[in-house]
């Protein structure tokens with residue numbers, strides 16, 4: 001999030017696209033509904049379903065799954081055509097506007113209607129509503145990302161906010177609601193296949209940086225790899241790890257994966273679940289570290305499964321980072337019960353037995369405080385260095401002194417600081433950055449310009465025009481020595497830059513000059529490292545509109561996409577919709593979490609949502625001779641199927657089927673209840689939606705496309 005949940009109280013309008021915050025982020029609603037009441041802020045909800053959030057909103061826009069980029073570029077076009085764009089903001093702080101506007105001009109209201117199903121007049125009306133209620137707070141969530149063009153869709157959201165001039169402003173921003181309570185923290189630590197902690201890319205320089213932080217010899221690190229080139233090669237992603245076990249797809253230099261650790265992973269969160277199950281069975285070792293036996297524990301029918309019961313968050317302590325980039329310290333409530341160990345203890349025992357403890361525990365005597373300190377010292381890119389445990393704990397002890405509207409402490413020990421030291425928190429004197437890219441405050445007081453990355457100048461391929469990437473003269477944070485754009489800081493300590501200078505002198509020097517360590521640049525409408533430099537619509541891989549595939553085709557197939565061949569073009573079969581006429585989309589319920597291992601093992605929550613179902617429009621059901629409450633089969637183009645209860649509801653239209661993805665413990669009509677360790681079975685089981693979510697992955701991130709597949713349904 002560029003802003004914070006609390007700051008959403010200042011919005012003059014909202015647009016939620018692919019977010020059902022009323023169920024997935026219920027706490028945020030207190031701030032959103034405050035703005036609705038106090039500021040009269042309209043709430044636009046863009047979703048294929050009339051959700052609980054839509055029920056609280058003012059304007060519901062029903063959209064065909066996977067077509068959000070077309071709608072956004074249509075809004076951008078309508079804003080520009082009607083002269084509602086923020087020309088001064090664009091002139092001084094945005095790059096690539098002209099080239100982007102040319103692409104957007106193809107998304108006329110009529111074209112958008114054809115692609116998305118949203119009436120042309122609605123496109124213009126929503127654009128006007130946002131233009132006349134500034135600033136708009138824009139929120140997206142998984143409905144915007146789980147598509148083969150998810151990365152383009154998210155870019156289009158940012159472009160709309162740039163064009164409206166809503167960035168760096170209280171009440172505005174792109175407010176992407178994050179997943180689990182510490183998903184922002186987990187992302188920041190980059191538990192991912194393509195990066196080192198704190199977004200340091202896979203390069204020799206990054207490895208050397210972290211080796212210095214860990215106090216590990218770089219050459220020793222190199223010696224751990226079979227060949228050096230693998231250090232900087234992307235790994236398998238969680239979305240397709242099982243391909244590395246099965247070896248049935250084309251894989252870059254295949255050596256089978258034989259062992260797997262699932263550490264806090266629900267497993268039925270993976271699409272293509274029948275293939276996942278085959279991979280689980282083929283593994284020589286499956287280790288599950290979780291407070292509950294997950295779906296994998298029941299689905300894997302070989303004898304090579306080990307479950308290490310780990311403690312819950314209440315039985316340990318540590319820092320967590322919330323969706324608003326705020327860091328909090330979680331205190332231990334009780335010692336671990338039932339003979340469990342916490343995650344730190346389990347990690348340490350594994351590292352000990354693997355023989356690396358002498359290398360990796362040099363700076364860590366006391367967990368988790370020392371871990372937070374070490375990570376903070378290295379995570380300069382996002383300014384975790386200013387938030388050591390004692391500062392975070394002080395905020396927790398003084399939380400009542402912080403203002404609910406601004407997050408700033410009014411007096412007391414934390415006077416002038418922002419709650420949770422929202423990152424970047426550049427130094428141990430810095431108050432945190434409550435709103436990213438807000439040039440109205442000095443950097444030392446939480447202000448920031450846009451970051452300078454990817455050079456100082458760019459010549460665009462399409463137009464041949466060259467553009468300065470730095471902010472225009474006159475755009476700077478108060479007190480800045482340079483009164484306009486500037487590059488990132490480097491060579492303050494020779495041979496280092498602000499990201500790699502562990503003495504932190506570079507960062508301090510920048511702040512002394514009233515400047516941002518990462519420079520003062522323009523936000524880009526064009527991402528030249530993406531296959532579509534400006535977002536465009538491409539039909540979902542499995543599209544219900546064969547007529548649109550020719551006009552908006554998917555990408556070429558990608559060999560070695562995170563090590564494995566990822567099919568695009570060869571998967572986009574225009575005849576598929578004939579056999580699989582319904583669009584299948586999935587999502588969440590407020591009562592359950594992720595794969596549901598925790599919540600289906602909770603008596604109360606299990607009672608509130610005891611059964612797997614599919615939302616079916618009554619007209620669809622009636623036409624197929626299915627009755628409300630009857631069992632149906634849902635089949636995927638891959639040939640897998642689930643047996644679930646039909647729930648008739650007008651939430652979905654006649655072409656769409658929705659399923660929650662929290663159920664597990666069954667597989668294609670078969671109960672796996674007997675496979676759980678005795679006495680630890682969940683209270684309720686059901687078919688995992690991910691047995692039938694379709695093949696499909698984002699072109700950049702490889703996130704699974706679990707929101708826009710096709711299916712057919714029949715009476716069971």
Ligand SMILES: Nc1nc2c(c(=O)[nH]1)N[C@H]1C(S)=C(S)[C@@H](COP(=O)(O)OP(=O)(O)OC[C@H]3O[C@@H](n4cnc5c(=O)[nH]c(N)nc54)[C@H](O)[C@@H]3O)O[C@H]1N2
Nearest residue numbers: 018019020024065066141142143179587588590592593594
């Ligand atoms: N109670 C509860 N809360 C949770 C979670 C949970 O499991 N349970 N999970 C957490 C996690 S990990 C995350 S990532 C977040 C996710 O939070 P959300 O993304 O808000 O949750 P979802 O229900 O997955 O998806 C949101 C909406 O996207 C819609 N949608 C589907 N396809 C499309 C599309 O193509 N376009 C548009 N515009 N909308 C579409 C769905 O109908 C759904 O209403 O929630 C977090 N909070």
Ligand SMILES: Nc1nc2c(c(=O)[nH]1)N[C@H]1C(S)=C(S)[C@@H](COP(=O)(O)OP(=O)(O)OC[C@H]3O[C@@H](n4cnc5c(=O)[nH]c(N)nc54)[C@H](O)[C@@H]3O)O[C@H]1N2
Nearest residue numbers: 179264265266267269289290313586594595596597661706
């Ligand atoms: N069809 C479909 N599939 C999806 C999605 C969708 O919208 N539709 N959403 C995707 C998204 S956004 C996400 S984030 C994933 C989520 O997918 P997962 O992360 O696999 O799902 P969770 O069930 O949230 O997994 C968390 C596990 O961690 C365990 N756990 C809880 N606390 C602790 C702890 O302190 N330590 C340890 N070691 N374990 C703990 C829980 O018991 C649980 O088993 O699902 C993805 N899959």
Ligand SMILES: [Mo]
Nearest residue numbers: 178179180183
């Ligand atoms: Mo998530």
